[in-house]
Amino acid sequence: MNSPPPSRGFEQVPVIDVRALVDSSSTLAERQAVAEQMGAACRQSGFFYVVGHGVDEALQRRLETASRRFFALPVEEKLAIRMARGGAAWRGYFPVGGELTSGRPDRKEGLYFGTELGPEHPLVRAGTPLHGPNLFPQEPSSLREAVLDYLAALTRLGHSLMGGIALSLGLEEDHFSAGSMADPLVLFRIFNYPPGPDTAEDGQPAWGVGEHTDYGVLTLLEQDEAGGLQVKSRADGEVRWIDAPPIPGSFVCNIGDMLDRMTRGVYRSTPHRVLNRSGRDRLSLPFFFDPGWNAEIRPLEAPALRDTTTAEDAHQRWDQRSVHTFQGTYGDYLLGKVGKVFPELRSEVLSNG
Template identity: 75%
Template structure:
């Protein structure tokens, strides 16, 4: 197993070669070596780059090109698949300022996708929020196929990474699949961050997206060459923000609130934010791999975890504890997304 040297100045955001997790011929020792590196990153800051992931570069480039073509369309054409038309499936397009983080509008526009589910699916028939068919635009041609192919490839990658995370915790490789992710809630976003002013009207920084943590288990992010992603660090007891610039051929991975909860805070869901100062559009494609809708997420009792970490509720961006929550992952997610789109929530969610 090879560990790619980190970019200078980013010792807390390692770049890991995960090839051994992707190849069936890899030995247990090779997979454990990768898992050890992933575990160290999860304990240290919850973020790591991955290479050797096997996701087709041509597919990635095709999706990026088609996404840029979509965002270049006139506003009325993009609004033809606006999220209000997606109903309870929570799919479609939103304009700049249409999504909130901590009550403030983000400076980004985006497309929301998820697993493509027909009307006959039991969860769709039951009216379950965030489940259903996607809204795809008429133009550009080929975006539908690229999105579905990409989601399929990243779902396979996410399952492999979760096997590595299980090994890092001293668990059976199929621990998460057996309990939470055999039928994962898969959500995919394509965001465009246009350039903008340094500060909003109230004098605050004009964030592409403000400080936040992700909700589920694992996020796999493809970012373009613009940069702007920042990760919160508490190295040496000092709070600072570390840039996570693009690394060619890589994805950025980070763990979410539910893995934080499962590991009793030993693996932290780390706050991050985006600040686009490049003077041109920034394209970002986060893929969220989450527990199934009805899963009750419980702490893992594993010797490899050691003592639980102190609850960081008072330090979290939203002041909420991921450890005090009781209920299913669907309950947790609804409580979060309803704050992101309050206008849509009123007409869609229970």
């Protein structure tokens, strides 16, 4: 049996034009050609830029403007929609230092959003974490519409990209949209990284967010021109951090732990981090397109994975934990991970549940 190579070094994050995946008039051959590029990127770096995605630029600028207006408000006004008021839905605002990565406070503030669900939804009625209504501020009032429009646009793009991922694995194009991601868990964050010193009080780098991998299947990141995102490249025992600078009109796309598990490590969830050295605020908008809460996560039986054994790489992972030993639903995995990011909030949610 063949195992994926233990490490794959790379020098830069590739750029992929995905217009064939979002254009209903494209041929299967055209979509397959894009899928092959995506598959190569998922094997090599786990990251790639997406261009030709068709998301309205005016919508993106509208969302950015409203987001900057919100973060410019006094902290007291922003705390009116603090996450503690979102309950089990895990929505709202957190201040700088309110989120942890590997137990260390991140130097960023942010807003948590997700699919807008009313009280009648079965998962909301059951008190399922990370499901429910969003918390929107009174000002700027334009943020609500911009966020909901953006969620709809990125959800459509997410399904198109997962069609490409399916083709890259030799599966039917609708494999994910008809299966584990038929009702995807959609989560969205808007982060503001304030400027500051490169070094924290303890002498460690003052990361906006420290080294981590994403939890789910697919992340689409819109970042402003400040930069600061770095992706980990490891080859022959040597670690290098590769810059992923902003490219106008693009999203940075990366795969998460669950796709790593589904592909037995052939497609890697690559560690990444952020350090804002721009001297000004950095705006970052990551969109997470993931399996349904109750979806069982198992290795795929895919032609491209035939005769492939699981690549066990816990010793190389940022948290020293294997995604391949996990058994259960995506909800099980996600709650355990997010609970470490907001331990106090997790305790409060569970105690009230």
